[in-house]
Amino acid sequence: MSTTTTTPSTATGPSTAPVAPRRKVRRPVPWGRIGGWICLVVILLITIFPFYWMLRTALSDNRALALEADSLLPAEFTLDAFRRVFGLTTLEESLAQGGAGGRINFWLYLRNSVIVAASITLGQVLFSAMAAYAFARLRWPGRNAVFALFLSALMVPGIFTAIPNFVLVKELGLLNTFPGLILPTFFMTPFAIFFLRQFFLGVPREVEEAALIDGAGRARVFLRIVLPMTAAPITTLAVLTYITAWNEYFWPLLVGQSDDVRVLTVALGIFRSQTPQGSPDWSGLMAATLVAALPIVLLFVALGRRIVSSIGFSGIK
Incomplete structure (x- = not known):
């Protein structure tokens, strides 16, 4: 006689046991941010x-x-x-309208400012780049001593060189001319050379050596390889130089007294002092200042990305 044992079947359906609710994890409030x-x-x-x-x-x-x-x-x-x-x-x-009665030939002075600032920027960036490349790559006797001399010029206030430059410009007969306004800062400045030299040192030497082996001269290496690779810092220097030249007041006031070469910053100062009615034309002065600052704002907006990228410059990208 056989005995049959029946094993209870295991339920395969979904479990009906209660599930504990999932606790929400509170994230800390980022008070610092x-x-x-x-x-x-x-x-x-x-x-x-x-x-x-x-x-x-x-x-x-x-x-x-x-x-x-x-x-x-x-x-x-x-x-x-x-x-x-x-x-x-x-x-x-x-x-x-409540104006003071002063007059300003705005378009003429704006043209003069553009000519002076653009000329100074073009010359200073070009010659400073060549000098910085010579200090960074070329080997010649007394290079370090000359570079130290350039750096020491950073500690000389610009007011100390204003009178000698004025006497020189006067002796050359360049008063009230564009060359007289441009020449003192046309070629190079110690800051521009130091600024570009640091970036030229970051350019890999292997790239230049490969070009020299292929038969390229130093001038071609500088123009076709180094300058394109350092476009961001050069653009940054150009913008800074343009802004500095645009905002310059003391030197154009000394040299450019004629209307034909008077820049906008000097013209605004003269417009401020023209008060035949006893009170300055504040609304007119602020309107002229706002329009004068507009080119600088547009320049920075157009080239702001290159300026930011020059901060993280690392040679080859």
Whole structure:
């Protein structure tokens, strides 16, 4: 007689046992990042506010500025200040609009500033690049001593060389001429040479040696290999040089007294002092300053990416 043992079958369906709810993990609040963003926004607002105030003054009526001096909005919004700057009004209309009666040949002075700044930038970048390459790659007697002499010139204030340069320009008969404005800073500066030399030292020597073995001369290596590889720092130097030349005031004031060569910074100072009505034309002055700063802002916006990339420059990319 056989006995049959029955084994209970195991359920294969889904388990009906209760599942514990999954606990949510709380992420810590990034207070450091939040604080950093707040500080960044505050610094940005502090930086931008003077430009906004300049725009607010330029869009205000000059007679209403004193009555609404603490208002953040333009006092009686108008574009008359820009019309006065661009020479679209007569003297009578300027006085009726609250202007001081001063005149500024804006387009002539803007042309002069562009000529002077562009010439200085072109010459200084070219000659400084050649000098920096000579200090970085060429071997010649006294190289280190001459470079140390160049670096020591960084500690000499520019005001010390203003009088000797003025006497030299006067003896050459270059007063009230574009060459007189351009020549003192046309060729090179110690900062430009030092700046570019550091980047030229980062260019791999193997690339230059390969070109020299293939028969290329030093001039061709410099123009066809080194300059393209260091385009970012050269662009950075060009922008910095252009901004410095554009904002220069003291030297153009000494040398360029004639209207034919007077630059915009000097013209704005003269426009500020022309107050036949007893009060400066603040709205007109701010409008002219805003338009004068616009080319620099556009230049930086157009070449800002190259300036940033030069910070991380590492030779070959």
